[in-house]
Amino acid sequence: MSPVSGPWPPVPVEPPEIHPKAPAPGTELGAHFAECFGCGDEVDDGLHLRSAIGEGYTVHSKFTVTSAHQGAPGLAHGGLLACAFDEALGSTVGNLLHRPAVTGKLETDFRRPVPVGSTLYIEARLDGVAGRKIYVSADGHLDAADGPVAVNARAVFIAVGFEHFSTHGDPQALEKLAEQHRRNKREWDINP
Numbered sequence: 509m510s511p512v513s514g515p516w517p518p519v520p521v522e523p524p525e526i527h528p529k530a531p532a533p534g535t536e537l538g539a540h541f542a543e544c545f546g547c548g549d550e551v552d553d554g555l556h557l558r559s560a561i562g563e564g565y566t567v568h569s570k571f572t573v574t575s576a577h578q579g580a581p582g583l584a585h586g587g588l589l590a591c592a593f594d595e596a597l598g599s600t601v602g603n604l605l606h607r608p609a610v611t612g613k614l615e616t617d618f619r620r621p622v623p624v625g626s627t628l629y630i631e632a633r634l635d636g637v638a639g640r641k642i643y644v645s646a647d648g649h650l651d652a653a654d655g656p657v658a659v660n661a662r663a664v665f666i667a668v669g670f671e672h673f674s675t676h677g678d679p680q681a682l683e684k685l686a687e688q689h690r691r692n693k694r695e696w697d698i699n700p
């Protein structure tokens with residue numbers, strides 16, 4: 509079975525334009541929202557993904573699998589692995605392009621089991637942009653940045669206005685996020 513289901517990106521794309529205020533390679537990113545299941549510190553059984561900007565404007569993330577993340581006994585649940593990639597890929601779009609966007613499509617190839625206690629090293633990249641569609645992909649290596657590949661993922665994020673979050677989300681939580689970003693002096697304004 510081929511891990512690749514077709515050409516990627518599937519349509520002609522423009523090269524991504526890295527935002528002039530994107531964090532420099534080596535920058536640790538921290539949580540983008542304390543209540544985020546993927547990266548937030550306030551979610552006890554969340555994934556607690558930790559990410560940093562890599563060379564060539566990639567994003568490198570680490571996800572350590574705990575017993576809270578099991579599907580089969582002792583093994584990571586595939587849906588939670590997909591969640592880790594959603595987070596890593598979304599972080600890549602948000603931090604490198606400074607463009608609010610949501611996941612439109614997320615595809616994963618699970619190539620090796622990921623045991624509880626192991627750490628997935630995820631390297632994510634921007635593959636191209638076609639209008640509002642932002643194409644990204646990532647590889648997840650087991651227990652080391654150059655470990656065997658356990659998961660591949662690719663996704664289409666769709667750029668949205670900030671009103672997407674204020675209209676469909678929780679305005680109070682959005683304000684909390686805005687306050688957090690003001691406190692951390694982030695370079696983008698998340699107010700709608």
Ligand SMILES: CCCCCCCC/C=C\CCCCCCCC(=O)SCCNC(=O)CCNC(=O)[C@H](O)C(C)(C)COP(=O)(O)OP(=O)(O)OC[C@H]1O[C@@H](n2cnc3c(N)ncnc32)[C@H](O)[C@@H]1OP(=O)(O)O
Nearest residue numbers: 540594595598599602603608610611612613639664666698
């Ligand atoms: C909070 C602010 C942050 C600010 C930035 C700070 C940086 C922070 C760093 C870190 C970031 C975060 C990390 C977290 C990561 C996790 C992200 C998630 O889990 S997001 C939740 C799951 N996803 C949804 O809930 C979407 C639900 N869907 C929708 O809301 C709509 O369907 C939407 C917005 C995606 C599109 O709806 P329409 O009405 O606006 O637009 P239409 O015309 O339908 O589509 C626009 C284009 O996109 C294509 N498109 C739409 N859906 C597609 C799909 N599923 N696959 C492929 N293409 C699709 C269409 O074909 C169209 O393409 P054509 O312009 O015509 O070429």
